[in-house]
Amino acid sequence: MQIEFVNHASVLISHGDVRLLTDPWYQGPAFHKGWRLLVETPDDTIADLLDRVTHIWISHEHPDHFSIGFFKRWGDTIRARGIKLLFQGIEDQRVADFLRAQGFDLTEMDFGRPYTLGQDFEAICLKDEFYDSLISIRAGGQHVLNLNDCAVADDARAKEIHDVVGDCDVLLTQFSYAAWEGGRENRDWRVAAAQEKLNNIRVQARAFKPKQVIPFASFVAFAHVRNAYLNDAANTPDDVIAAFRDADFDLRVMQPGDVTDGTPDPGAHARAAEFWRAVYARPLDDPMTYDSVEDDKIRASFDGWRDRVFANNSRAAMRLAQKLSPIAVLQPVVIHTDDTGQSWRIDPPAGTLEPTEAKADLVMHSESLNFLFSNSFGFDTLGVNGTFEEARTGGFSRAARSLAIENLNNLGLRFGPGLLFEPRIIGVFLERLRKVSARMKGVGKTEAPTGRDA
Structure with missing residues (x-):
């Protein structure tokens, strides 16, 4: 089994005849001119990648995971190669309807049901909160758990997932905040949100006992003149490295094109860290703007x-x-x-x-x-x-x-x-709004509670 890092939340997991690509967003802005990738993936790299892909899994509808631009630009290639698409089976059919209308071979995955994608390659999709989903992959005697944006932030939630999928060999997880985190004057909120993402990794590592942790799904910048300030406290790979310097797992930072089989490679890790260090050091280029609407x-x-x-x-x-x-x-x-x-x-x-x-x-x-x-x-x-x-x-x-x-x-x-x-809806509303209210009252304090993510 091998994992190749492509970009942001996209990896290629390969074993035998199966090569599963996740969450392909490689070019262009997302979230209404709000985000850009820190680096974009060239067309020739994408074309070479799709020559190897057999399946594409989309975790959820957000455009940094489900990129309509990608599926329109590369639709002919996906159809010609017979690449099979996987998406969570949910009542909201907007994503599924779009993919079917484009003529793609789509499987809507029932939560908790094992799907055999090929010999010795099994995938299980689980729901998280309202939008997100995770995928558990067992291939070649190894277990890869891809949490992407799932907010597994406490032991109780981690245990719920662990009861279904068990320990893993490799954990892929988000490492920085990815949503509005207070206004311009509320930097302490963003500092707390960044720290919480690191705490989430600790919770997840304690629950799933991975041998290797790959931080990903956060290689973006707030890239509009109105939101660029939100970058001021975002975690970088160096922050993750510093936080887990003494961890009992192998932390593996990856740059585009890197491949791991789950074993430590200190040299590749160091080169990737240096690559991202240079990327994060670059100033934001040509921030996006809006046009007035009558x-x-x-x-x-x-x-x-x-x-x-x-x-x-x-x-x-x-x-x-x-x-x-x-x-x-x-x-x-x-x-x-x-x-x-x-x-x-x-x-x-x-x-x-x-x-x-x-x-x-x-x-x-x-x-x-x-x-x-x-x-x-x-x-x-x-x-x-x-x-x-x-x-x-x-x-x-x-x-x-x-x-x-x-x-x-x-x-x-x-x-x-x-x-x-409906207690579920009322509970979600109350909890999310309690957190926002507490944070806004806590401007200038570093102990602000948790927020929302993309």
Whole structure:
């Protein structure tokens, strides 16, 4: 069994006649002009890679894992070679529908079910929270556990996974934060988020007892003029090396093209560390920008958002939730677009978008607001790319409780009879918002609690 690092969250796991590629995002921006890869993969390298691939596994829908650009650019090659695609079997069929419409050979993996991909090559996919999934691969007598973005942050959650997949030989895991982590003045929040990612690796290593740990899925930069400040506390491979200098596992930093069979290679590790050291030392080149969107276009995009929301949710249930929910959901939210000077009051149950002079909850560019209304994943993208600022304490929490309704819809959850009493949903809302509120109150303190990731 061999693992070849390609880029970011993408590796090629090979054994016998099976060569499984994971999460191919190799070129171009992601998250609405919010992220860039630290290094891009050239076309000739991608072409050579696909000549060897038999299967592609996509962990979840986020564009740094499911790159629509990749599948459109290389679709003919994937189809011609008969490469089989693997994705988690979930109610939300947007990714699966896209892949089927492109004519790909897709298998939707049932969680916890072993799939035999070839002789002595077995894969199990497990769900994590709402979006993410992990893959456990047993091949050639070795066990590779790829957690990518899964937030395995405590012993209880690690045990749940361990009860299914057991110990592993090689662990691949995210090593830095990858979402909005407070505003410009809240660097302590980002320092805490970076430290927590290292703590997560400790939890995971303690649970799964890997012989080798490969830090990956964090080789990106916040690359917009509005979010580049978020890079100020991100972990680098050197931070991971320093944190695990005395660990009882082999830490293996990899650069594009490196290959490991799970045995230590101090020379390759050192060369990769030096490669990334030079990459991280480069200044951010040509940060991205947005173009202003006229008010009429924003109104039209809102109309589409409102129609989608009302088509997928009971308007009566939304009104009831606004008035009676044990947490304040679907309340009016005010967003100020600082490039146009306009403030908008959004009331989801009423279906209204109105100019206002009221104090804003969030400040963002008009293109960001238009993107939010234009896409069912818009608020999720906004939360990851971080191209906004909180205008008042609790503004992000308030906006999330109102404008993230399509995130729930994409997961098959609708406002209707019984949703208000669904403990899973209420619990997730309360916990995530508690963390955000605690952090915003803790500006200037280093003991801020945990946040969200991509």
